[in-house]
Amino acid sequence: MSKSTKKKNQNRTIRYYESLNNAIRGIYLKPQIVEKYLKKVSINEANTYDSKKIIDFSFLKSELETIFYSILLNPLNIIIAIILLVIIIVLSPNRYDFVTAFYYFIGYIWIANDLKPFTLSIISLIALIPVPILLAFKIEFVAEAFASAFYTFLTISLIGIIIQQAKLALAKRNSRE
Amino acid sequence: MYFGYGDSPIMWNAGDGVYLWDENQFGMQRYSTVASKVLGYIVARLFNDIQARSDFIFYFGIVVSAILVFFCGFFLYRRFAKQSKYGVLLSILTGIVSSSLFIVNNFIWEQLIYFPGNYFFNLIPCIFIFLVFLIRYKKEIRLFDLLLIVLSTIFINHQFFFVIFILELFAFFIYELFFVYKDKKTRIKVLIKYVITVILILLISSYWLAPFISNIFEVSPSSFYSSDNWEAVFQGYRDTSRTSNLMNYSNYPGNISGKINGWIVTYIYYALLALPYAFFIIYFSRLKKIDKKDYFVFFLIIVYVIFFNLGQGPNSYLWGDIWMWLFRTQSWFGFFRSFNRFFIISILINSLLLPLTFILLKVKKSIKIIFAVILLLCFSITNFPILFSPYLDGTIGKMEVPQDYFELNTQLQSDTSQNYYVYILPALIYESYYWSIEGYSENYTSNYYFAELFYKKPILMEGGAYVLSNYSDTFKKLFQIDLGSFIFYEDFDEMIDSAGIKYILVKKDLIDVVNKNLPPDYQKYENYFMYNPDYVNVEENENFIVYENLDYKEFISVKETENCSIEYERISPVEYPFVLKCNTNQATIEMLNTFDVRWELVPNQNTQDIKNIISYKDLLSENHSSGILSNNQWEINLADLSSSSENYQEIDILYDEENNYTFKGTLYYFPQVSYRIFSYVSVASLLFTVISIISVGTYLVIKNKNVKKYEEKKSE
Numbered sequence: 001m002s003k004s005t006k007k008k009n010q011n012r013t014i015r016y017y018e019s020l021n022n023a024i025r026g027i028y029l030k031p032q033i034v035e036k037y038l039k040k041v042s043i044n045e046a047n048t049y050d051s052k053k054i055i056d057f058s059f060l061k062s063e064l065e066t067i068f069y070s071i072l073l074n075p076l077n078i079i080i081a082i083i084l085l086v087i088i089i090v091l092s093p094n095r096y097d098f099v100t101a102f103y104y105f106i107g108y109i110w111i112a113n114d115l116k117p118f119t120l121s122i123i124s125l126i127a128l129i130p131v132p133i134l135l136a137f138k139i140e141f142v143a144e145a146f147a148s149a150f151y152t153f154l155t156i157s158l159i160g161i162i163i164q165q166a167k168l169a170l171a172k173r174n175s176r177e
Numbered sequence: 178m179y180f181g182y183g184d185s186p187i188m189w190n191a192g193d194g195v196y197l198w199d200e201n202q203f204g205m206q207r208y209s210t211v212a213s214k215v216l217g218y219i220v221a222r223l224f225n226d227i228q229a230r231s232d233f234i235f236y237f238g239i240v241v242s243a244i245l246v247f248f249c250g251f252f253l254y255r256r257f258a259k260q261s262k263y264g265v266l267l268s269i270l271t272g273i274v275s276s277s278l279f280i281v282n283n284f285i286w287e288q289l290i291y292f293p294g295n296y297f298f299n300l301i302p303c304i305f306i307f308l309v310f311l312i313r314y315k316k317e318i319r320l321f322d323l324l325l326i327v328l329s330t331i332f333i334n335h336q337f338f339f340v341i342f343i344l345e346l347f348a349f350f351i352y353e354l355f356f357v358y359k360d361k362k363t364r365i366k367v368l369i370k371y372v373i374t375v376i377l378i379l380l381i382s383s384y385w386l387a388p389f390i391s392n393i394f395e396v397s398p399s400s401f402y403s404s405d406n407w408e409a410v411f412q413g414y415r416d417t418s419r420t421s422n423l424m425n426y427s428n429y430p431g432n433i434s435g436k437i438n439g440w441i442v443t444y445i446y447y448a449l450l451a452l453p454y455a456f457f458i459i460y461f462s463r464l465k466k467i468d469k470k471d472y473f474v475f476f477l478i479i480v481y482v483i484f485f486n487l488g489q490g491p492n493s494y495l496w497g498d499i500w501m502w503l504f505r506t507q508s509w510f511g512f513f514r515s516f517n518r519f520f521i522i523s524i525l526i527n528s529l530l531l532p533l534t535f536i537l538l539k540v541k542k543s544i545k546i547i548f549a550v551i552l553l554l555c556f557s558i559t560n561f562p563i564l565f566s567p568y569l570d571g572t573i574g575k576m577e578v579p580q581d582y583f584e585l586n587t588q589l590q591s592d593t594s595q596n597y598y599v600y601i602l603p604a605l606i607y608e609s610y611y612w613s614i615e616g617y618s619e620n621y622t623s624n625y626y627f628a629e630l631f632y633k634k635p636i637l638m639e640g641g642a643y644v645l646s647n648y649s650d651t652f653k654k655l656f657q658i659d660l661g662s663f664i665f666y667e668d669f670d671e672m673i674d675s676a677g678i679k680y681i682l683v684k685k686d687l688i689d690v691v692n693k694n695l696p697p698d699y700q701k702y703e704n705y706f707m708y709n710p711d712y713v714n715v716e717e718n719e720n721f722i723v724y725e726n727l728d729y730k731e732f733i734s735v736k737e738t739e740n741c742s743i744e745y746e747r748i749s750p751v752e753y754p755f756v757l758k759c760n761t762n763q764a765t766i767e768m769l770n771t772f773d774v775r776w777e778l779v780p781n782q783n784t785q786d787i788k789n790i791i792s793y794k795d796l797l798s799e800n801h802s803s804g805i806l807s808n809n810q811w812e813i814n815l816a817d818l819s820s821s822s823e824n825y826q827e828i829d830i831l832y833d834e835e836n837n838y839t840f841k842g843t844l845y846y847f848p849q850v851s852y853r854i855f856s857y858v859s860v861a862s863l864l865f866t867v868i869s870i871i872s873v874g875t876y877l878v879i880k881n882k883n884v885k886k887y888e889e890k891k892s893e
Binding site: 088099100103104116117118120121122124125128129131132133135136138140143144146147148150151152154155157158160161162165168 | 485
């Protein structure tokens with residue numbers, strides 16, 4: 001298969017995906033609201049964290065809003081993520097099936113919606129706080145869930161950062177070509 | 178004087194040679210212990226010669242690792258901090274912090290308790306890679322640096338750590354190839370350098386690597402253990418290697434981890450240790466584009482995540498299911514049963530990330546100081562049991578073995594031409610003796626494998642980790658862990674005879690580590706053998722009683738006893754030359770060890786010539802089969818062999834006028850050939866590496882001098 005046909009096929013898949021996504025979205029969102037949300041998302045996406053504080057909560061608020069809008073605007077991603085969740089729960093022989101599937105679910109949504117790794121890493125940091133308390137009170141099962149949330153969300157953030165960097169490098173190379 | 182404890186008593190068997198066949202417990206292949214035996218031999222000789230103190234080897238291991246991590250910390254500060262007036266002092270402080278974090282934690286100490294010999298030697302090359310890359314940070318990694326890394330691999334004596342080392346090297350290769358260099362030409366140069374490095378590493382390790390790899394896909398690692406032990410240990414690792422446990426370094430809950438965990442301060446301390454990792458991820462996630470200056474730290478974080486997840490094995494949320502699938506379906510994957518060893522690299526990176534956070538974090542000095550004080554307090558409180566307890570007395574015991582044992586060994590050694598088994602009773606899950614307890618005995622009263630390593634004749638002794646009954650159905654009853662259920666069944670004596678047992682050792686000095694260190698009941702054995710006319714009491718002392726079995730089957734014998742006779746000699750556990758005399762065409766040679774298709778009958782006694790062994794590998798392999806006792810046996814047609822000898826002069830068979838055949842052959846364990854060949858390869862590669870290091874190093878020194886001279890001239 002030549003490069004151009006491959007690209008054409010890819011574009012066609014993206015188009016199918018988008019039209020299906022838009023059709024589902026149309027069931028519960030009015031076109032005016034979609035446009036409003038899209039604008040907000042694009043404005044927020046362009047924002048980078050430039051606060052001198054380590055964690056700026058106003059930035060976090062706008063980030064969480066973006067996440068909400070992105071998820072709302074891309075229902076197809078949620079459907080795929082739920083299918084993945086069910087498949088993992090059914091097929092997985094691991095005893096932490098549900099928790100594993102849940103992390104994959106979050107990870108997929110995050111990466112598929114192009115969400116910022118920063119927010120997820122902050123969420124993971126919050127998940128670390130109860131771990132020592134729960135362990136001290138011997139509530140090990142819940143502590144395990146929080147501890148793994150801390151590490152897994154950070155790992156997903158790291159994967160997100162790697163994807164982000166790879167995209168940047170590719171864009172740079174394409175612009176050179 | 179013998180050193181050892183736990184599962185890796187590498188100091189014990191100095192001078193016995195290295196063989197791929199372990200003749201104890203009816204014989205089993207032991208490919209995985211080759212490397213530890215070679216290093217163990219060298220180290221044991223060294224420490225024996227200098228009459229090392231009991232804890233010297235222990236501290237030697239700790240000190241070498243601590244020094245290496247100290248230098249990692251030292252160069253970390255010099256490479257990442259702005260130069261200041263107190264630069265040297267702060268570099269030293271960073272080094273101390275890094276090495277303290279790395280050494281003083283329950284994970285390292287617990288590993289040390291169970292695998293003292295293996296652990297620290299293997300850590301040397303693993304830490305050394307980090308050190309080289311920190312020293313050469315922002316500079317080109319030269320072939321010279323890589324050759325030094327190659328040389329450090331002589332300390333690797335365990336396959337698992339070899340995997341860790343190779344993964345680590347691969348990670349640094351990827352870092353150099355994709356993070357540091359952009360142009361094609363330099364990338365090819367880097368690739369060539371690493372290819373040379375890997376080839377040299379493989380060649381140096383080939384003496385154990387080649388036999389090990391040839392065997393791992395044929396024989397499952399699980400076959401060494403009883404099914405209970407295999408599964409129980411795996412489940413133990415699985416239960417303790419959950420994320421919440423790994424972040425507090427919990428390794429063996431019944432050990433130091435059990436003592437230091439449980440109080441909130443310890444958990445806060447571990448949460449603080451996890452913070453640098455989160456800090457760097459947050460730092461990178463805030464950046465639109467990661468700068469070149471941050472590549473190394475970013476790379477460290479990726480390596481940390483990979484090894485942390487590898488350390489979690491089946492509990493990893495990223496690939497736990499795939500791991501479990503491999504473990505259950507691919508027998509070779511059982512090699513990764515003790516998966517949390519991967520965690521060691523995460524601990525190393527963590528101990529570097531913490532000081533790095535202090536160096537790079539742009540906050541007020543006072544905040545840094547407050548944070549440092551909190552950490553120091555938490556560190557001291559958490560590691561109190563390690564810092565202020567007898568653990569620091571050392572965990573590798575030097576045992577003074579009672580003189581009675583040496584005298585028994587002299588007696589066993591005097592029968593050089595013969596081979597037979599020594600059956601040891603009572604059988605316990607863990608082998609341990611009252612005289613072997615030394616120092617802090619709470620955790621390590623057990624000096625496993627003493628019997629296997631000490632006696633000069635093969636032993637039969639059931640233990641928790643063995644699977645003797647799996648090796649031979651016939652002897653199933655003979656081997657039972659003594660839980661008060663042992664009875665002398667009807668054909669017990671017959672079994673002892675046919676198993677080739679000459680001596681029965683009834684031990685009085687055993688203690689049961691799983692039963693409050695109490696001695697087991699040996700009286701019933703004494704009563705049985707004392708009044709049985711088939712056995713003679715040949716020796717008795719405070720440690721054991723020796724009974725000689727008067728009618729035991731020879732280790733190597735011929736079935737046709739009326740027409741044939743056989744004489745053999747034991748050269749080593751893998752080599753038995755024999756002379757078979759027969760006045761009949763057909764003869765069946767029996768060898769009383771576990772059937773293994775790789776035992777070979779060489780039709781002459783010239784085993785010095787490797788080519789000779791290889792060329793006759795398949796000559797009598799069709800005649801090789803498993804006997805009634807699941808042992809090795811060869812059915813030979815001497816007439817056929819005699820006619821073949823007309824074409825092959827190397828077949829050493831004589832047929833005289835009185836219709837008598839005299840056949841001289843050797844029973845040889847064929848895989849030993851690969852060890853013999855590859856040990857030459859390893860020595861040659863090691864010499865080549867050393868010579869290359871000296872010559873490349875000299876070249877670099879001369880080159881640097883010339884450059885300096887040139888620059889001086891230029892400035893004048």
